[in-house]
Amino acid sequence: MRDISTPAVTAAPRAGGLADAVFDRAAREPDKVVLGRKSGGVWRDVTAAEFRDEVMALAKGLIAQGIRFADRVAIMSRTRYEWTLFDFALWSIGAQPIPIYPTSSAEQVMWILHDADVSACLVEHEDHAMTVGSVIDRLPRMGRLWQLNADAVGQLTAAGAHIGDDVVHRHRRAVTPDSTATVIYTSGTTGRPKGCVLTHANFLFETDTMATRWEPVFHSRPGDEPSTLLFLPISHVFGRMVEVAAVRHGVKLGHQPNLAASELLPDLAVFQPTFVLAVPHVFEKIFHAARRKAEAEGRVKPFDRAVEVAVRYAEALEDRAFGAGSGPGPGLRMQHQLFDKLVYGKLRAAMGGRIRHAMSGGSAMERRLGLFFAGAGVTVYEGYGLTESTAAATANPPERTRYGTVGLPIPGTSVHIAEDGEIWLYGGNVFGGYLNEPKATHETLRDGWLATGDLGTLDEYGYLTITGRKKEILVTSSGKSVSPGPLEERVRLHPLVAQCIVVGNDRPYVAALVTLDPEAVDHWLRMRGKPRLKASELVRDKELETEIRRAVVAANTMVSKAESIRTFRILSAQFSEEQGLLTPSLKLKRKAIESAYAVEVEALYRG
Missing domain, CATH: 3.30.300.30 (ANL, C-terminal domain)
Structure with a gap:
């Protein structure tokens, strides 16, 4: 098989932008909890009305400080509540937030700020401010530098207190789906990073498609309030997509900037997300940590036996889903039930207790690891995408997961395998080109098809497997x-x-x-x-x-x-x-x- 398409499940937006969701939800459900915010070590709920008011106040402050429609404002920070606040405040006035990885060097920062013609920059702390400060003399357009840890939000809110709500609304209503939402710079494994220009329409298509098709995945059990703890970097397109999807579709969103187990596990226990989104490395770390703990306690043989049972159990369910078997037999079900109490339940408890589903992207997950988590009661839906495709372009469907693959095209998209094995993508999530790079854009976009540079194959069911990268x-x-x-x-x-x-x-x-x-x-x-x-x-x-x-x-x-x-x-x-x-x-x-x-x-x- 060389081509596969999946029918769309959402209509293309005709008007509006990303910030509209903040104001629409607050008007419909002002008391709905939409975010969790950690302050002083304590989590507190943020309602839709509270978040709208914070976004509005910050948007006024940005206008007061000279930020105008289509201006580009860089954000250099770890994942935290204020990043989401700034994103939606900037989108409310038609400005374009430009993410910068918090670990970027001075030269990398210089390149992005220069190439994107940034007019202002928000940093997290003094070290970041010094990094920007070291190159600011080469950036004549850069007029403002704010620091989150020096109360940037408070200062901007105070600066905009005299501006009326109608000023923000006029800006917001001027935003169209085709307006640029952000420019995200590729990681740059080879050569200088390129700025991917992503529109509001790209994010609206991506997030609405994912939320509609994968809505059952958001819940721990039918009818509960969905929530997720975001520990991916928002500077990466995957984290940005999660942020937008959560705010747009009423998923309670929390932020955690530190992936160290000592920081992450306590917050998972308190926040108790119903699902998480991560990269395979996180799931590998969870598995290896659980096995080390079992070995230290002298229980490694039962743990390894539990792994085998989980893998066989998940394989039997997979076979049934694809018509190749009748599912787990009585003996396997009994073993699985026993290990659910002894091993699997403890693993789920370490992840907060309510997680039954997760999504993984960024790199390939080994099939056996995916089978183990599914057998342990946490189904990981692996997907594939690029910055240029606004995150996921393919993903495993909830009812028919094929472990070791990155799934089917998400609804409304197509996958084509070229003669040399290169994966091409087409859909509403595919970007329009690179900033200031017409040659690279021409080489990457072929009549609307995104030539990914990745190699892959489609199996008889249309599921995509990544086999390598052309340049590697x-x-x-x-x-x-x-x-x-x-x-x-x-x-x-x-x-x-x-x-x-x-x-x-x-x-x-x-x-x-x-x-x-x-x-x-x-x-x-x-x-x-x-x-x-x-x-x-x-x-x-x-x-x-x-x-x-x-x-x-x-x-x-x-x-x-x-x-x-x-x-x-x-x-x-x-x-x-x-x-x-x-x-x-x-x-x-x-x-x-x-x-x-x-x-x-x-x-x-x-x-």
Whole structure:
């Protein structure tokens, strides 16, 4: 199969913009709780009327400070309540918020502020202010700099107190679906980041489609009030889509900026979301943490048995959904019921207790991991998309999930597999082009079709599987083409592995560099009665090397001998964004890594 389309479930909007949802909901349901806000360590509810009033007051302040229709205002912050407040205030006056990752370097900030011709910037704290300040002399258009931790909201609210509501409403009513909502810069694994121009129509199509088709996923049980805790970066299109969908469709939204378990788990316990949206790495961390805890308590064998039962149970349900089986048998159901009390229920409790559904995107999730979570009572619906497609372009449907795939085209979109295996996308969520980049736009958009640069296949049911990326294909000196992504993901499944990069371009064979997860390694050493080792000693530990070799051998079972990883090297430190080796969305910068570790790469091919 090379082509598949899914019929639309929503009509294209004829008027209005994203901010209308704030005012419409407040008019219909003023007392409905629409957000949760954490202040001083305590969560409090925010009603639709309260949020509208805050948005209105801030929008007036922005006008008072000189922000006008179509002006671009940068936001550099972690995920927090005020980001959502500023987004909707800016959209209320027809301005365009431009997200910047909070970890961006001065040069990255400089490029975005310059390329987007930004007139004002909001930062979270003094360090961010200093980063912007270090390049502000090269930005003649930049007239304002506000700081959230220095009461930017209060200052702007006070500044706009004399402006009437009608001024904001006039701006808001001038916004049309075709108006630019935001410019989101790609992470830039190769070359300089490009600004994706996304319209209000792109977000309206995307969020209305997802909310309509996947509405059952939002609930823990039928009839409850849906809620989600957003811990994805709002600077990324996935987090931005979640923010808009929640506000637009009455899902109570909370914000959590820290993914560390010590911060996230307590907030999950208090906020108790009915569903979450995350990247596969989060689910991997949850699984590995649960297994480490079981091992530390001497219960690793029952835990592993519970994993097997969960996987078999979910596979049996999947087979039934696709007409290939009758579902779990009596014996499997009994085992599943037992482990639900002993293992699965505790896992769900650690995630807040009410979560029964989750959505995953950003990178591929291993099929077995998805089956485990589904068997444990949390179905993870994997999807696929890009900044250029306003987040999800495909996703697994609630009633027929095919684990290990990224699902079907979302309603109203089409997927085409080109002759060379490249995935092309078409639909109302596809952007109109890159800012100031006509050549790149022409190369990426083909008669409205988005050429993604990703490679994939469609199975007999029309489900998409990602197989690699065109620019990342390695060609060995013998002429063998190798897609590194699947190999890397399989190696990374080992609990001790943090990252893996496969090399071999113009080399005689494929090899890999591997980094370690410090938390997992500490646990591994403790369980074996080994002393803590220096990084330089750790990478030479023979028992540890054997563990990593198992991960490599498992990955090699997926490919032919010519494509397999022949040798590997364990590194003493992880790749980091600060070193320029990862993008803000944690993708590997391959050329930068191979350059930084040139000596280690050469060593893989000696002898």
